[in-house]
Amino acid sequence: MIQETIVITENAAGEPHVAPMGIHAAGDEFIILPFRPSTTLDNIIETKVATINYTDDVRVFAGCLTNHHDWVLEKAQKISGHTLQNTLAHCEVKLTHIDDDTVRPKLYCQAVHRVNHQPFAGFNRAQFSVLEAAILLSRIDRISPAKINTELEYLYIGFHKTAGVKEKQAWSWITHAIEQKLREKK
Ligand SMILES: Cc1cc2nc3c(=O)[nH]c(=O)nc-3n(C[C@H](O)[C@H](O)[C@H](O)COP(=O)(O)O)c2cc1C
Numbered sequence: 348m349i350q351e352t353i354v355i356t357e358n359a360a361g362e363p364h365v366a367p368m369g370i371h372a373a374g375d376e377f378i379i380l381p382f383r384p385s386t387t388l389d390n391i392i393e394t395k396v397a398t399i400n401y402t403d404d405v406r407v408f409a410g411c412l413t414n415h416h417d418w419v420l421e422k423a424q425k426i427s428g429h430t431l432q433n434t435l436a437h438c439e440v441k442l443t444h445i446d447d448d449t450v451r452p453k454l455y456c457q458a459v460h461r462v463n464h465q466p467f468a469g470f471n472r473a474q475f476s477v478l479e480a481a482i483l484l485s486r487i488d489r490i491s492p493a494k495i496n497t498e499l500e501y502l503y504i505g506f507h508k509t510a511g512v513k514e515k516q517a518w519s520w521i522t523h524a525i526e527q528k529l530r531e532k533k
Contacts (some may be wrong), residue, residue, distance in 0.1 A: 348372055351478055353400040353407050354379060355420065355429050356390035363420055363429040364390055367408045367481065370399060375458040377440055382451050391454050395442040396426040400434040403468060405477040407431065409517035412484050413524045425460040436463045472505030473514035480521045487528045495525060 354368040366387045371378040377399065381388040391397050407418055419432040423439050430437045440456035479502050483495050499522065506518055 350401070351408070353402055353411075353431055353434070354387055355398045355400060355431065356387050356396075357394060357428055358386075358390050359393050361427070365407070365411055365416070365418060365420075365431070367411055377438075377456040377458070379454040379456060380451050381454070383449065388452065388454070391442055391456075392445070394427065396428050397440055397442075397456065398423050398426070398428050398430045399438045399440060400431040401436045401438075402431055402434045403471070403474060404433065404513055405474045405481075406513050406517045406520075408481050409477055409520045412481050413520040415520060423460075424462065430462075433464075435465045435467060436461070438462075471509055471511075471514070473508075473510035473518070476502040476506035476510075477514055477517045477521060480518065480525070484521055484525050484528070487525065492529050492532065495529065499525070 349369045350372050351367065351369050353365060354370070355363055355365050357363045364386045368379055368381065368387065379387070379391065379397065406415070410416060410418070420429040421432050423430050426439045426441065428439065438458050439460040441459050443455045443457050446453035446455070480499060483490065483498060487495065506514065510518065
């Protein structure tokens with residue numbers, strides 16, 4: 348199964364880097380698949396560790412793609428790294444091996460420590476809409492403007508009916524960034 352998570356890595360100087368990543372998860376085994384070039388990739392190769400953060404605050408996903416980076420981090424517990432404050436849960440992982448590729452290497456990781464911080468509060472359609480819109484933004488150069496607008500119109504239905512304050516802020520960051528990129532494309 349692929350889970351949409353926030354992967355936090357750090358470079359050799361200890362500077363953290365926060366990025367949304369869809370990771371493959373099977374028990375204690377994870378595969379992180381960054382497209383080159385990627386700071387996440389460089390950091391994991393350098394330090395051999397990462398944290399996988401499970402959050403329902405979709406502003407973190409939207410913020411990473413739109414330069415809103417004000418997320419409070421905490422020290423990880425068993426590895427040298429950071430976790431998101433207010434995450435529902437996190438898992439600290441170590442790199443076991445790499446299946447290298449010029450486009451999208453596979454980073455095989457093993458869980459070393461898991462912590463549940465807060466209960467899962469249930470599915471929310473607006474959160475789904477924000478995640479899908481964020482993915483559209485991250486692929487904007489490869490998708491036609493007509494398809495982006497059609498997909499946004501559909502995603503807006505569930506968003507509009509169910510969004511709370513966090514989802515509204517995240518949606519606004521993403522849709523403004525998409526509008527700006529589409530204007531630049533013209
Ligand atoms: C829900 C979601 C899932 C994503 N999954 C991936 C992924 O699996 N691999 C990837 O390279 N980028 C993914 N992205 C896009 C990255 O987060 C974004 O391009 C980021 O800048 C990654 O590059 P970095 O490691 O240099 O930060 C995803 C974005 C979103 C919103």
